[in-house]
Amino acid sequence: MSLRDRIATPEGKRRYVRTLFATIADRYDFITVALSYGQDRRWKRRLIDLAQPGPASRALDLATGTGDIAFGLASRGARVVGLDITLRMLELAVAKHRGTEGARASVSFLQGDMLALPFPTASFDIVTTGYGLRNVPNLATAIDEIGRVLAPGGQVLSLDFNRPSNALVRAAYLVYLTAVGATLGWVLHRDPDTYRYIPASIRQYPGAEAVARMFEARGFMLVRAYPVLGGLMTIHHAVRT
Numbered sequence: 001m002s003l004r005d006r007i008a009t010p011e012g013k014r015r016y017v018r019t020l021f022a023t024i025a026d027r028y029d030f031i032t033v034a035l036s037y038g039q040d041r042r043w044k045r046r047l048i049d050l051a052q053p054g055p056a057s058r059a060l061d062l063a064t065g066t067g068d069i070a071f072g073l074a075s076r077g078a079r080v081v082g083l084d085i086t087l088r089m090l091e092l093a094v095a096k097h098r099g100t101e102g103a104r105a106s107v108s109f110l111q112g113d114m115l116a117l118p119f120p121t122a123s124f125d126i127v128t129t130g131y132g133l134r135n136v137p138n139l140a141t142a143i144d145e146i147g148r149v150l151a152p153g154g155q156v157l158s159l160d161f162n163r164p165s166n167a168l169v170r171a172a173y174l175v176y177l178t179a180v181g182a183t184l185g186w187v188l189h190r191d192p193d194t195y196r197y198i199p200a201s202i203r204q205y206p207g208a209e210a211v212a213r214m215f216e217a218r219g220f221m222l223v224r225a226y227p228v229l230g231g232l233m234t235i236h237h238a239v240r241t
Helices: 010-035 040-051 068-075 087-096 101-105 139-149 167-189 197-204 208-217
Strands: 058-062 079-084 107-111 124-130 150-161 220-228 233-240
Touching: 010 040, 010 087, 010 167, 010 197, 040 068, 040 124, 040 150, 040 220, 040 233, 058 068, 068 079, 068 107, 068 124, 079 087, 087 107, 124 139, 139 150, 139 208, 150 197, 167 197, 208 220, 208 233
Parallel strands: 058 079, 058 124, 079 107, 124 150
Antiparallel strands: 150 233, 220 233
């Protein structure tokens, strides 16, 4: 079965994504740096700057991966929960930041699903995610869950790949990601499909403007989509009513 067919349905995508991230967890930091031209951490700092967390902030970082955004929020004083579906990612997050005692004290990690968040309503002031929304099997449900756990006036911020609206730019971008992904997949995992998932998921993704409209339709206000890397990436920022 082709990669496209394997992620064509919500259940198929759920299974594929869970297996994929368990496979790539130990290479995750390297891949995010390689595919972002070394800019990944700068973009995450920008997201955190937009959130303006403080000592009273209750923050939830979804698809936390190895914890970059979670620990960045904690370094500004927030009390943070980092949630990820992949246990190995969480193990790496703890090990990666073992020496940063102050940040560790204000961050806890939990394995869980973005589509069924294990928190009461209005539990957080800030919800963040890096490369999370594009990977969920049901984007509308994920946004609804974010809205549920945010307190009124709370913020959501998401960093992710964009699906360029210009057909020529989109085609060139996807060809580039497919070629680079196949090469990295073969070199690192002996499987060219491993990172071909990224362009395949972008083909399914609604794109920055459509995602912004989805936030608005689900009760968020002041929705902004900040272009990053010439619009190839996007930071979404919205406030819960």
